[in-house]
């Protein structure tokens with residue numbers, strides 16, 4: 044399975060959630076996180092890892108040998124301290140874009156090849172996306188797109204404007220909210236999109252996923268890690284559900300997520316902002 048994680052505005056915690064999903068992915072599959080953010084990667088600096096192997100060496104290998112080898116991704120990965128396998132994006136945007144130009148070209152990227160391998164899940168950190176993003180080809184080829192946003196007026200206003208376009212990019216557009224702000228059901232109703240999950244604001248949990256803090260409270264102990272585990276299980280379970288006769292697993296996944304119905308809902312202005320998602 045290939046899962047694209049991205050945002051439309053701000054820095055709501057895409058890399059942190061992609062890492063948390065990888066760290067808490069169901070044990071039946073091997074997850075691998077790939078930093079394909081055209082703005083450059085963060086994990087190399089956060090975890091103080093060498094710059095090779097990574098996305099740049101992967102692109103060079105894909106150019107040289109084609110992308111047919113499903114192990115190519117794993118061969119260019121490194122292990123984070125907790126044991127999660129990652130393909131590190133280069134810090135520089137120019138290098139990241141050059142690598143992406145190679146990886147996103149052709150009928151099938153090394154990410155798609157690896158994701159088609161049974162027992163492998165590829166989680167692609169696509170960063171902040173717009174219609175010109177070089178990561179768009181990867182999102183389009185993904186089995187699901189997780190759109191991450193903080194439920195605040197400014198981010199939601201941008202999402203409301205761009206959502207229709209973003210929904211065209213993916214067979215399974217899913218929405219994940221991060222931190223305090225408007226209640227989940229209100230966001231779901233106003234934007235007419237189911238919200239797959241909500242990740243709490245958890246500074247200590249996020250710090251561990253950014254390579255800081257002691258290992259004592261790893262992603263299996265933090266509130267952020269627990270929320271990521273639920274989302275991972277939801278995606279995993281529905282990604283492996285049998286396809287329905289009249290459609291796809293995509294519809295299955297959308298219907299299965301909590302939130303308001305996606306059709307027949309009048310677009311209401313959002314109510315007053317609340318802390319901790321509580322109704323005033």
Ligand SMILES: Nc1ncnc2c1ncn2[C@@H]1O[C@H](COP(=O)(O)OP(=O)(O)OP(=O)(O)O)[C@@H](O)[C@H]1O
Nearest residue numbers: 054055056057058059171243244245246249250253
């Ligand atoms: N759930 C959370 N609770 C508290 N802090 C968080 C959470 N998620 C992320 N953060 C913090 O927010 C900062 C940005 O996170 P992250 O790098 O994941 O965002 P991003 O959306 O990938 O940003 P960019 O678009 O710049 O790549 C980091 O310092 C991270 O520790």
Ligand SMILES: [Mg+2]
Nearest residue numbers: 057058080170
């Ligand atoms: Mg990021």
